[in-house]
Amino acid sequence: MIDFKNKFDVIKTFIEENYPTYLETFNIERPFVTDAHIDFDAFKQGFCLFVDFNTITFTSDYEDDCISIARVSTDIYLVFRNNKIDILNESLTNASSALYRLFRNERINIASGITVQDVNFFRYVEGNKNLVASKFDGI
Numbered sequence: 784m785i786d787f788k789n790k791f792d793v794i795k796t797f798i799e800e801n802y803p804t805y806l807e808t809f810n811i812e813r814p815f816v817t818d819a820h821i822d823f824d825a826f827k828q829g830f831c832l833f834v835d836f837n838t839i840t841f842t843s844d845y846e847d848d849c850i851s852i853a854r855v856s857t858d859i860y861l862v863f864r865n866n867k868i869d870i871l872n873e874s875l876t877n878a879s880s881a882l883y884r885l886f887r888n889e890r891i892n893i894a895s896g897i898t899v900q901d902v903n904f905f906r907y908v909e910g911n912k913n914l915v916a917s918k919f920d921g922i
Contacts (some may be wrong), residue, residue: 791818791836794857798832798885805885809877814861821860823909830878833860859919862908871915875904879917886919 795818803813815828818836826833838856861878863871879902886899901920908914 791834794836795834797889798834798859801889802832802882802885805881806878809874809881811874811878811881814878821862823862823864823914826862827864829863829865830874831860831862832882833862835860860916861919862914862916864911864914866913868912868915871913872906875915875917879904879919882919 795816799816802816806813812830814830814832815826816832816834817826818834819826821833821835835858836856837858859882861875861882863874863878866874883899883902899919901918903918903920905916905918908916
């Protein structure tokens, strides 16, 4: 039986445990990491990382009739707030670089490889000049 919550927890824990090491290069502190729905009003921390689990794709092994997970697709959002815009933008690009390096350099025990399809940057989220974000698609 496949335990979806366990798979999601493994990914979230992997990020929580490994990402801070990559952030140290840029002197950025550990983010608040959550898999909760993105809510800019509820989460007011200076640096949040939202893990949005999208799709689980299955593959079947016809030899033993076993179905296994082929791919877990997630979007990851990095959100910075509560600072001057130039500092927010620098922190966002550096933290995005660190996250990309994490996924390129580390291997997680439920995936043989991690790919990043796109990284999108959002300045002035919701028209707020003190709220910036980036989105890693299709991880």
